[in-house]
Amino acid sequence: EALEAAQKRWTTSDFDVGKPLGRGKFGHVYIAREKRSNHIVALKVLFKTQLQQSQVEHQLRREVEIQSHLRHPNILRLYGYFYDQKRVYLILEYAARGELYKELQKCKYFSERRAATYVASLARALIYCHGKHVIHRDIKPENLLIGAQGELKIADFGWSVHTFNRRRTMCGTLDYLPPEMVESVEHDASVDIWSLGILCYEFLYGVPPFEAREHSETYKRIVQVDLKFPSKPIVSSSAKDLISQMLVKESTQRLALHKLLEHPWIVQNADPSGLYRG
Numbered sequence: 001e002a003l004e005a006a007q008k009r010w011t012t013s014d015f016d017v018g019k020p021l022g023r024g025k026f027g028h029v030y031i032a033r034e035k036r037s038n039h040i041v042a043l044k045v046l047f048k049t050q051l052q053q054s055q056v057e058h059q060l061r062r063e064v065e066i067q068s069h070l071r072h073p074n075i076l077r078l079y080g081y082f083y084d085q086k087r088v089y090l091i092l093e094y095a096a097r098g099e100l101y102k103e104l105q106k107c108k109y110f111s112e113r114r115a116a117t118y119v120a121s122l123a124r125a126l127i128y129c130h131g132k133h134v135i136h137r138d139i140k141p142e143n144l145l146i147g148a149q150g151e152l153k154i155a156d157f158g159w160s161v162h163t164f165n166r167r168r169t170m171c172g173t174l175d176y177l178p179p180e181m182v183e184s185v186e187h188d189a190s191v192d193i194w195s196l197g198i199l200c201y202e203f204l205y206g207v208p209p210f211e212a213r214e215h216s217e218t219y220k221r222i223v224q225v226d227l228k229f230p231s232k233p234i235v236s237s238s239a240k241d242l243i244s245q246m247l248v249k250e251s252t253q254r255l256a257l258h259k260l261l262e263h264p265w266i267v268q269n270a271d272p273s274g275l276y277r278g
């Protein structure tokens with residue numbers, strides 16, 4: 001429809017802009033309606049001055065380039081972008097049930113069925129991305145949104161890269177980084193498998209596995225893969241087995257994503273539709 005029209009020159013007058021949905025480091029996200037199609041979108045407004053100060057323009061260009069070409073039910077669509085004197089605008093898919101991390105904070109931790117359903121849909125989205133030589137590199141609750149049917153949407157490809165130009169820069173919060181990125185050595189698509197393992201642990205226990213008061217402590221626990229499972233909440237040994245196969249220091253030994261989808265814990269707990277209806 002109108003939003004898909006390739007290379008249309010968008011301006012703010014094409015939209016009725018509504019309330020702010022959230023704020024990030026470089027700007028805000030508003031709910032908006034595209035006037036011609038009445039399509040509801042999320043309009044991400046970023047300030048050029050702040051982007052320039054943090055030298056992230058190249059990252060933003062990559063985010064737009066990568067996300068605009070990805071088409072998957074568990075990846076937030078980026079329909080287009082435009083800019084004016086002071087701001088850059090990203091026209092994004094609106095996720096009607098908001099941010100996953102708020103849902104996780106509210107529930108403290110998820111049931112095994114809900115966690116497995118989310119992990120399976122993220123694995124399918126990552127298989128799709130890796131098939132296009134894209135690694136996300138920043139899979140964490142803050143970058144996940146929930147669609148109208150309860151489906152998970154990966155957002156914010158600000159740290160994603162095309163694997164042929166692998167970078168060594170540090171990125172994202174420490175908690176989710178695998179050993180090879182914390183030690184800033186070469187990394188590949190298996191970094192997303194590590195982060196998905198961290199996410200699965202946090203879905204089930206409410207905290208990431210290597211959390212510590214000091215950065216230096218978290219760093220040590222990651223490189224030593226100091227993985228411990230608390231006695232509470234009670235979690236099945238099958239779930240622990242899956243997590244233990246993903247959080248492996250040697251990146252080539254991590255469970256492959258297509259193997260994850262065949263793991264008994266996923267097969268027995270994930271809803272095949274990828275929708276968690278509660």
Ligand SMILES: Cc1cc(Cn2cc(-c3c(Cl)cnc4nc(-c5cn(C)nc5C)[nH]c34)cn2)no1
Nearest residue numbers: 021022023024027028029042094095096097098
């Ligand atoms: C700048 C900046 C802010 C953020 C974080 N952020 C993302 C959203 C967002 C997006 Cl991109 C798409 N759909 C959304 N739907 C919601 C939402 C829906 N409900 C009922 N409540 C909320 C909140 N937020 C969405 C907002 N902020 N990233 O960069």
